[in-house]
Amino acid sequence: MVPFREVCGGVRVAKLVIIDGNSLMYRAFYALPLLTNDRGEYTNAVYGFMNMYFRILEDAKPEYLTVAFDVHGPTFRHEQYGEYKAGRKPTPDELRPQFDILKKVLEGMAVHYVQLEGFEADDFLGTVSRMAEEAGWDTVLVTGDRDALQLASGKTRIWLTHKGISEIVDYGPAELMERYGLAPEQIVDLKGLMGDASDNIPGVPGVGEKTALKLLSEFGTVEKVLENVDNVSGKKLQERLRENREQALFSKGLAKIDRNVPLKMELETFRLKPLEDTNAAEVFQRYGFRKLMERLKLVSGSAPQPREIEIEDIRDIAGLKAAVSGYIPAQMALYVEPEGMSVYDGRKEYRITFGGDLITPGIAYSEAVQVLKPWLEDSKVHKIVLDAKTVMHELDRETVQLSGTIFDVLIAAYLIKTDSVKYPLEQLKERYLSSAFPNSAYTLWELVEPLQNRMTADNATLLYEDVEMPLVGVLFGMEKLGFSVDTEQLSRMGESLSARIETLTAMIYDLADEKFNINSTRQLGTILFEKLELPAGKKTKSGYSTDIDVLEQLRTAHPIVPLLIEYRQLTKLKSTYIDGLLAVVDGRGRVHTVFHQTVVATGRLSSSEPNLQNIPVRTELGREVRKVFVAEEGSLLVDADYSQIELRVLAHMSGDPRFIEAFRSGEDIHAHTASEVFGVPMAEVTPHMRSSAKAVNFGIVYGISDFGLSQNLGISRKEAGQYIDLYFERYPKIKEFMNRQIEEGKEKGYVETLLGRRRYFPQLNARQYNVRAFAERAAMNAPVQGTAADIIKLAMIAVDEALRAEKLQANLILQVHDELIVETPMDEVERVKTLVKERMESVMELEVPLIADVAAAKSWYECK
Known part of the structure; x- marks a missing residue:
């Protein structure tokens, strides 16, 4: 029992390797924790399989290789015995789609694989190893199934996986005899006597491995054991053998691998191609196997590697001035770290060391950006950065603007994989390039192409160009201006x-x-x-x-x-929103929250330092906090809030005619729902009915359960379930829409908004009910909530553009959920109220109207 690498001593042991695909995939699946790639696809089994594959290549050094898979469906053994493999647990939901992924990976690597209707992978192993033996080839069969030991011969060795996928036991006829005292052909006799629980082969009841081995060492075969029953020691064992004579012979036949499968292929079919002549690197990148790409480089040399570029280390201001003066590049990448910054212009990378004192020679940041100002502020120079908004603030403190078109690596990475909280450069290199790339501007430059390609493949380019990137500048302006307190x-x-x-x-x-x-x-x-x-x-x-x-x-x-x-409520309120706000008010009496564009998976913005999106509004004391947020002297706050935007999006996306008509007619949607659900005219809807219908309406958007609704309304679970059932009876298209999200999510691995914002849900195929149920609720809600998030972002862009186009002094200063606040001079209030309402209601055309309620007041509290 030894690690793979110690088996062969660096010399070829096989001209041909045949891998039992199903066996190794199962072992890899259970050996590794569940892993998903940035598309949310489960990949742990494929990742483990491919690690093993490369070890096999290194150790066996074959010229030919093939992978055999079982076919889902009956085989000739099922025709002989209907209970064959009965009782086996179904393939785990997280593993099942990985077989298709593995086959795509093998295709990309030009590695042959086969699955034969009516036969098992073992039969393919048996038949091809026979063909190889007849051709005089040395062959290795890699499997986790001991049945394959019957195929061992002078030309065929069995590598039996052990301890998941980390070790193997190497068997030929000698090793088999040494370990079990059996010749390869006796493996089927062993199964005939002891059976095989995993395949549901019955064998002789009461005969285990120890007894079976003893019988075979004494008599040789099942037939000989049965011929000599009277000579078997133990009356009870004799009786069992006599009673199960036919079953023993039948079990032996069932365990025998068919080595004469009618194959329409020659051994030459299995010849390996050099990996550099295949699409291996592309398919590995597609499925996020960055570590394996490092390994692929060792084999084929095709992993992405940094190009040789000219690098200039700059430690004094004169050197920097000399490097960039008199020259304006068409494109530049900028990367800033605490120790220094780097700039790449497509021909050379300038690595600038920060310092500027007697102890640390170098350049002060402020001096460096002033020298680079002509490049940074030239609108014709395309910029590549990581986190454009942060870079804008850093430059703004030095009175330098980041102008022109910008490619933000952070925003692109977020749109591709929305379930990460951070996107450090190390992680992005690992995913899209290789760890050999430095942390530098050059690496940002090299990330652009794979990120653009991935956004194109994921249909995310529109979101990037029309929503997220225009929003960066809007948020920068809002953060810079702040909110008066x-x-x-x-x-x-x-x-x-x-x-x-x-x-x-x-x-x-x-x-x-x-x-x-x-x-x-x-x-x-x-x-x-x-x-x-x-x-x-x-x-x-x-x-x-x-x-x-x-x-x-x-x-x-x-x-x-x-x-x-x-006490809990008040201490939290005081520490977070009183002491917390006082600590961050600037000299002008304003607080500057930071808006996070790449944190929330649904596409919603979040904020921090301070978090203005979490100010409690359910308690009067919490609402009081909003009184301290005021317009500056001579101005008012224009507050615009989308009315029931998520329900309107739900109406549009579901296409439910009753729901759509309620919004089109301008009816109170909650009263309308109460009328539908409780079967009473609108005039007879009570406040309690409306309140219950409101809870159902918003609960449905979030995939609420009968238990959740019962807790919200203080009613029995049965009554809550009846409310939900009545709701779906009246609005059947909503139920169909939600079911469709779950089914499409399971099939594709993701759901998406109207603008194509994707959210991945591998948990939809989870075995655990609680995990799967949570994912189902989230998958039902994500397209609705995400579309609402897209709409409010489009509204922010449209409102800001309109204010600038009309050269108004009003400024957008806050976005909270479905609400926008514009700080507006008194003489512009009426125009801004009209403008904001028009822009918010026209940013996206739905089957139902978008409605924005607009008010103006001195404080945020008074706006409501």
Whole structure:
């Protein structure tokens, strides 16, 4: 039992290798954790298989190779025995599509594979190894199935995989005899006696491997054992052999590999081609096998490698001026790190070291960008950067603008793979190039082509060019301008909260009859569940759970609990939105949130430092925070909010006529839904009915379950299920649409918005119900929520363009969910209200109208 590499000692051991594809794929699947590529396709089994494939090439050094697969469907053995392989677990959902991926990879590498109707892979192994023996070839069969040991001979060796895919046992006739005391032809006799649970071959009941081996060492074959039953030791064993005589012979025949399959191919069919003459690199890149591409380079030399380019190291300002003066490139890439920056112009890379003091020789960042300013601000020079918005801010601090067309590697990478939080250059090199590339501007330059090709293949170019890249500049302007905050009012609010928190703390200590750290989960758990003896959930190694769900369940169990809930709410509000805001207000009384374009998988924007998209609006105290966000002196805030945008998108995408008509007629959609679901005229819809219908409407968008709806409405699960059933009876096209998203998601691996924004869901094929159910809900919602995100982004671009086109002084300063806020001088308010409404309602044509509700006020709070 040895690692693959130690088997052969570097010399050819086989002219031909035959691989049992199904066997190795199963072993690779269970040997490696689930992996997905950037398209969301499961690839762990293929990745493991290909690692093994290259080890086999290195060790056996064959001229010829083929891979055999089982065919889904009955074989001649099923015709002989209907229960053959009965009881086997179905192929895992995560593995099944990987067989097609493997075959595409093999095709790209020009590696022959075969699957034969009515036969198994073993029969192909047997037949081809016989053909090779007759031709005098040395052959290796690679498999995890011990049945293949019957094929061992002087010319054919069996490499039996062990410990997943990391080791093999090398068998020829001598090794088989040494280990089991059997000749290859006796393997079928062994199966005839002991059977094979994995193939459901019955054998002789009660005869295991030890007994079978003993019988064969004594008598040689099943037939001889049966002829000499009277000489077998043990009356019970004799009886079993007599009773199962026919079954033993039948089992032996069932286990025998057919070595005479009618093949319409010659051995020459299996000749390997040099990998450099195939599409191996392309197919490996398609499926995200970057590590294997490194290995492919060792074999074929075709992995992407950095070109030899001229590099100039620059450590003083004179050298930089000399390098770039008097010359304007057509295109440049810029990459900035803490230690320095690099610039590549297509002919040379300039590597600039930061420093500029006695200790660290080099150039100050501010000096470097001033020298590069003619390039950076020339609108004719195409720019390539990683995270354009951040680069814009860095340059803006030095009064330098990034002008002209820009290719943002970060945005492109996000559109291709939306489920990553970060896209560091190291990761992008690994995925699209190779780790041999440096972290430099040259590498950004080289990333453009594979990213553009991938966006084209994924239909993401429109999103990139018309949505995401135009939005970069809009967000830069919003972040730079910021939002004015009434700091005096904010401080007063903080003082009020502090006083209330102190009062709550004293009341909690009094009810607990001791002082303790209220913010400590362990100490609070001890007070609640040991001292006060409240009913506790399961205690874990870290102690009792005291999260908000636990506290809500205990709200009426003791007077201390509602005080704790209020304490949690107020301390979070104060630390996050009072102290947090005061800490980031600039000298002009404005806060500058950072909008994140490449974080949320659905395409939504998020914000941080501070997070203005998460200000609580369900409590009055949370809404009070919005009072401190105000327009600067002489201006108002124009606030425009899309009305029920996700439901309107759902109506359009589902094509449900009743839902569409409700929006077209301008009816209250929730009252309309209540009328449909509860079967009453609109005039008889009660507030409770409307509230329930509203919960169903928005719940449906998010794939809500009967349990979730029951929790939201405080009704029984059965009643919630009836609401959902009635909803789908009245709006059947919505149900069809949601089912279609799940089915298409399973088939393609992704769902997409109206503009083609993809979100990948490999979990749709997961074995675990909870994982699969979550993915189904997300897959139903993603096209709707993602399209709504696309629409609000288009609206931001359109509004900003309109403000600039009319040379207005108003500025877009915030986007939250489906809401835009424009800080507007008093004399422009009416024009801006009209302009914003027009642009928001016309950015995309749907089967139902887009409606934006517009208001103007001094504070954000007053706008609602």
